[in-house]
Amino acid sequence: MTPMMITLLIVAGVAVLIAIGLLNNTIEANKVARTRLRHELTDRLRRCADISETFPGQLITPELKLLLYRIELHMSQKLLPLDKGNTALKARIPELEALVAQGNEVQVNNPPNPILTEDRAKEVSYQLEVMHHQIIRATQEGVLAPGESRHWVNQIRHLLVLLHIEFFNNLGQQAFQQGEPGHARLAFERGVQYLKKQPEPSVYSEQLRYLEKLLARANDMVMNNIRHHQDDASALTEGLKDLTADEEAQWKKRAIYD
Structure with missing residues (x-):
């Protein structure tokens, strides 16, 4: 074997090793990307399903419920090839397809959940924020057309206003019931x-x-x-004046006879 052949074999061996290393790196990068995508889709799917089931019934409509089902179905279909052993996901996809097929006639079973505290208002506000993010991602992935996306973004803003209206109204009504008109005035203001x-x-x-x-x-x-308290204070002051005058008279009378 000539020196040239030996050199060529060495170069070929090095090239093969480099190719194997690059291939392994590519495979590992793909695995990492698939894992990251699976975790991301799982998290998005969980958030979407949670909103769909727990969003207050007084704020959700059949159209909004349908939108959430459409987004959930899209993510489920994307997730399944990455999580082929997920039996719950396999069973859920036909359910979602049937729900989406109902269109705006889909049933809304979310129970009303009055917004009575600031913490609860913040929770629902956060749900609307997540919903907005889901709509933007669904638009980027082609689930929603740009015009439809703009419509739903406006609807999210509208729901946020309705949330605040309900919260301030409930807060004021609670204050009325507790006999605290000052707190009620602050809430309505x-x-x-x-x-x-x-x-x-x-x-x-x-x-x-x-x-x-x-x-x-x-x-x-x-x-x-305020006027009632002022009247009470005036009556009390007059009473104290009368009482003081009577006591003074009695004291003077005793002083004279003593």
Whole structure:
């Protein structure tokens, strides 16, 4: 074997080793990418399903429910090739296909869940934020057309406003029931200010008038309480004056006879 042949064999061997190394790196990179994609899709799917099942019934519509089912179906179909042994996913896909086929006639079974605390309002607000993110991703992946996506982004903003209206109204009504008109006035005032700051406040003119009426009622109750306390204070002051005068007279009388 000539030196040239030996050199060629060495070069070929090195080339094969480099090729094997590159191939292994590519395989590992693909495995990592598939694993990352599987985890991402699993997380997105979980969030979408959670919103679909737990979003307050008073805020969800059949159209919104259908949208969530469509997004969930899309992600399930993408996830299945990456998680072929997932029997729950295999069973869920036909269910989703049947639900999507119902169109806007799909049933909404989410129970009403009144927004009574600030923590609950924040939870639902976060759900709307996640929903917005899901819509943007679905648009990027071709599930939603740009026009449909814009419609749903606007609907998410609308739902956020409705969430605040319900929260401020419930907060004020609770304060009324607890005999705290001052707290009620503060809640209704926050609601009125929030609606007036909207880009198109005329859209919520009816709700604004409603909150303004409640605000006026709460303000009247606060003012009546203030006047009542002032009257009580005046009566008490006059009573103390009379009592003091009587005591002074008695003291002077005793002093004279002593």
